[in-house]
Amino acid sequence: MPYTPRHKTDRPSVAGRRAMGAVMASATTVGAGLAAAGHAKADTPWNVWDRVASCESSNNWSIDSGNSFYGGLQFTKSTWQGFGGGRFASSAQYATRDQQIYVAQATLRVQGPGAWPVCSKKAGLTRANGLAVRVDLGSNPAPNPNPTPPPSRGQHRALVLDGIVGPLTTASTQHWLGIRQDGAMRYNARTIIALQARLGVHQDGVMGPVTTAAVQRFLGVPRDGASHLNYRTAVAMQAYLNSRGM
DSSP states (O other): OHHHHHHHHHHHOOHHHHHHHHHHHHHHHHHHHHHHHHHHHHSSTTTTTHHHHHHTTOOOOOOSSSSSBTTTTBOHHHEEETTTTTTTTTSSSSSSSHHHHHHHHHHHHHHHHHGSHHHHHHHHHHHHHHHHOOOOOOOHHHHHHSSOOOOOOOOOOOOOHHHHHHHHHHHHHHHHOOOOOOOOSSOOHHHHHHHHHHHTTTOOSOHHHHHHHHHHHHHHOOOOSSSSHHHHHHHHHHHHHHHTTE
16 A cells, blocks of 8 residues: 555645635635624614713713713713703713713714714714614603704794704804804804893803803793703793794
8 A cells, every 4th residue: 555645645635625615715704794793783773872881881871980970971060961961860870871862962963973082983983873862751852863954044943942052043043143044053152142242241152150040031031040051941042932933
């Protein structure tokens, strides 16, 4: 019997190598498909905010981390109040997960994913998938995933009384004040200065406690010492603008 070297015996035939290559290619394709499926599942809008919260707070929606950031999505108190969180709780950690997501969506509309500079990238948060989440707030209005663009000059569209000073409320306020509608996403300095001039207070372009108190007095809302245009005041402003056909 002729001698056959072991390395020759261990090496597969041409047909065998082709079969093995097909199996490996098939396994690679299946693996890539599974990875893609997993990624697609991870990018569904219903869990994108959970991924952000997992990064920010290990999904602890009631956390007070002791560093001036609160709740599952780590809001500062100023951001929480500025984007309507005060309607739910004094601070984010006292609100429900869905309420925190609602406020996060309002924040995302204005500030974009950069409001969570590290975790938005890790979670794959975008304006599109972050605003697609439908949250259950009971009797409270659900966020609009496709906000309507600001009305053009002379065109009236009734404002939703949601307490969020977004582009529609800003455009309506600018119309009422008789200044150019500049497409701002919220009250900017020129809008605040015009508002302060209308109210007869110091024109510094800052929506602080003095200006807020003047707005509340003008709208007939009890003064509550707020240092910004809080939810109840913003709702009253929206109702007033609607009544004026702005």
